[in-house]
């Protein structure tokens with residue numbers, strides 16, 4: 001959306017010109033509606049500590065990853081498995097930590113959980129496309145997601161990386 005506003009230049013910022021400024025403002029409203037990120041994260045922490053809800057969540061993602069079987073996705077699958085273990089360690093750490101430490105870090109842990117869940121979901125979609133024998137841009141989306149959120153790459157040092165990042169930021 002920010003890129004869309006930028007394309008329109010000064011006009012992009014004017015409410016009478018297009019719907020984009022309102023959508024841009026509403027994006028932050030959607031983050032606070034039904035509870036702000038911080039208060040939702042505090043609830044997630046309580047759910048870890050009191051109800052161990054992270055265990056079924058982790059089990060579900062691990063089971064979902066079992067469904068990624070294509071040979072060409074082997075490396076992504078291993079990366080996703082490593083990420084899930086990293087997230088599991090972080091969760092156990094905040095769940096057993098002093099309240100001040102847990103409250104300070106829970107938002108980062110939840111963000112990391114979201115990255116893990118999104119990466120597994122993308123892999124499952126790509127697995128499905130490949131199983132149908134379909135050509136798909138999703139392989140690039142998976143590569144780009146990994147580059148943006150898991151293994152950041154210096155675009156000046158990696159041939160093709162900046163082009164891929166541009167492609168990804170235009171699709172997600």
Ligand SMILES: Cc1cc2nc3c(=O)[nH]c(=O)nc-3n(C[C@H](O)[C@H](O)[C@H](O)COP(=O)(O)OP(=O)(O)OC[C@H]3O[C@@H](n4cnc5c(N)ncnc54)[C@H](O)[C@@H]3O)c2cc1C
Nearest residue numbers: 028029030031032033034035036037038039040041042103
């Ligand atoms: C358009 C709109 C419509 C809404 N409609 C309704 C409605 O119909 N009914 C309804 O009940 N509510 C409604 N809300 C309220 C909304 O759902 C949020 O619950 C509310 O906006 C959050 O409370 P607040 O605005 O008082 O912010 P605050 O609670 O003052 O939060 C301000 C900031 O402090 C942070 N913060 C607050 N407490 C903590 C904490 N303990 N630890 C760390 N950080 C903290 C928050 O994350 C936030 O960044 C609406 C909100 C909007 C924007």
